[in-house]
Amino acid sequence: MNEKxxxxxxxxxxxxxxxxxxxxxxxxxxxxxxxxxxxxxxxxLSLYEFKRYSELRKExxxxxxxxxxxxxxxxxxxxLVNRKVYPVVPPKVEYSLTESGKGIIPVIIALRNFGCFxxxxx
Amino acid sequence: MNEKxxxxxxxxxxxxxxxxxxxxxxxxxxxxxxxxxxxxxxxxLSLYEFKRYSELRKExxxxxxxxxxxxxxxxxxxxLVNRKVYPVVPPKVEYSLTESGKGIIPVIIALRNFGCFxxxxx
DNA sequence: CCGTATCCTTAGGGATACTG
DNA sequence: CAGTATCCCTAAGGATACGG
Numbered sequence: 001m002n003e004k005x006x007x008x009x010x011x012x013x014x015x016x017x018x019x020x021x022x023x024x025x026x027x028x029x030x031x032x033x034x035x036x037x038x039x040x041x042x043x044x045l046s047l048y049e050f051k052r053y054s055e056l057r058k059e060x061x062x063x064x065x066x067x068x069x070x071x072x073x074x075x076x077x078x079x080l081v082n083r084k085v086y087p088v089v090p091p092k093v094e095y096s097l098t099e100s101g102k103g104i105i106p107v108i109i110a111l112r113n114f115g116c117f118x119x120x121x122x
Numbered sequence: 123m124n125e126k127x128x129x130x131x132x133x134x135x136x137x138x139x140x141x142x143x144x145x146x147x148x149x150x151x152x153x154x155x156x157x158x159x160x161x162x163x164x165x166x167l168s169l170y171e172f173k174r175y176s177e178l179r180k181e182x183x184x185x186x187x188x189x190x191x192x193x194x195x196x197x198x199x200x201x202l203v204n205r206k207v208y209p210v211v212p213p214k215v216e217y218s219l220t221e222s223g224k225g226i227i228p229v230i231i232a233l234r235n236f237g238c239f240x241x242x243x244x
Numbered sequence: 245c246c247g248t249a250t251c252c253t254t255a256g257g258g259a260t261a262c263t264g
Numbered sequence: 265c266a267g268t269a270t271c272c273c274t275a276a277g278g279a280t281a282c283g284g
Contacts, residue, residue: 026230029237030161036277039152053246064278069247079243090245091284103239107232108148115151117225121201158257175266186258191267212265213264248283256276263268 032078033104037063037071042101043108045081050094080104154200155226159185159193161233164219164226167203172216202226 033039037060044059045051057068072095075081080101086092097104155161159182166181167173179190194217197203202223208214219226 025234025237025241026165027162027237028240029233032240034158036156040149043148057246062278064280065247066249066279067277070277085246091247093246100240100243103236107229107236110229110232111151112147114225114229115147115149118150118154118222119147121222179266184258186260187267188259188269189257192257207266211264213267215266246284248281250281251279253278254276256274258273259271261269261271264266 029107032080033107035071035074037067038075039104039108039111041068041071041075042080042097042104045095045097045101046105046108048096050084050096053093053095056095075101151229154202155229157193157196159189160197161226161230163190163193163197164202164223165230167217167219167223168227168230170218172206172218175215175217178217197223 033042040060041056044056053068057063057065060068072081072083076083079098082096082098082101084094084096086094155164162182163178166178175190179185179187182190194203194205198205201220204218204220204223206216206218208216
């Protein structure tokens with residue numbers, strides 16, 4: 001993995017992958033989580049089997065209705081999030097990660113670790 | 123890790139962590155890579171020990187001068203990227219990941235895997 | 245409860261030209 | 265080569281009010 005490039009230091013990381021392809025994959029993935037709220041929403045969803053709209057809203061704190069719903073719609077059309085409507089009154093809607101959506105979990109974990117590291121350096 | 127929540131399904135992920143803290147870490151990390159180009163820049167830097175400005179620009183293709191330089195400045199002041207100026211003419215400037223910056227590598231790898239997975243589903 | 249609909253503001257980002 | 269300096273514009277995001 002870490003092959004010597006010069007006599008002095010090793011390359012930080014060689015992912016042993018076709019370069020253009022790799023970039024493309026990273027790009028693809030990062031696009032699906034772009035925006036101020038997407039990863040935080042996905043993170044929240046990853047903590048529960050199902051999550052109601054109102055709960056999500058409460059936990060995310062400062063997000064506006066508009067943003068929450070539009071981000072959820074994006075994630076839904078990307079196939080990362082499932083929306084389940086119960087035909088009851090008052091309305092009940094539950095969101096959850098799809099199988100594809102669960103693929104984001106390792107990313108979230110890595111991000112958590114990185115954030116934790118950032119916080120405690122110095 | 124995956125404790126049963128109902129009789130039917132397991133919780134997708136319980137990170138066995140203080141919830142508020144966790145969210146905070148994820149948020150912190152995601153802020154430092156927000157923006158259209160940051161992860162792609164970090165990814166590029168992670169592939170090499172040092173990378174010259176012009177090379178970076180070439181590899182990133184469609185990025186504008188303004189964006190590249192401002193993203194690099196952001197990353198620099200976040201302590202993720204190092205800028206080394208050689209007092210020669212014509213000018214030569216090399217960018218590299220700091221030790222903190224290298225902490226992003228697992229995130230990039232996870233993103234790559236996720237992107238790869240997204241691409242090949244169906 | 246779960247959203248829409250509007251309006252509004254800012255900043256993210258791009259194009260181009262110029263400089264030490 | 266490695267940036268600055270401008271100008272410009274769209275869309276991301278926020279606040280609020282209303283609707284099924």
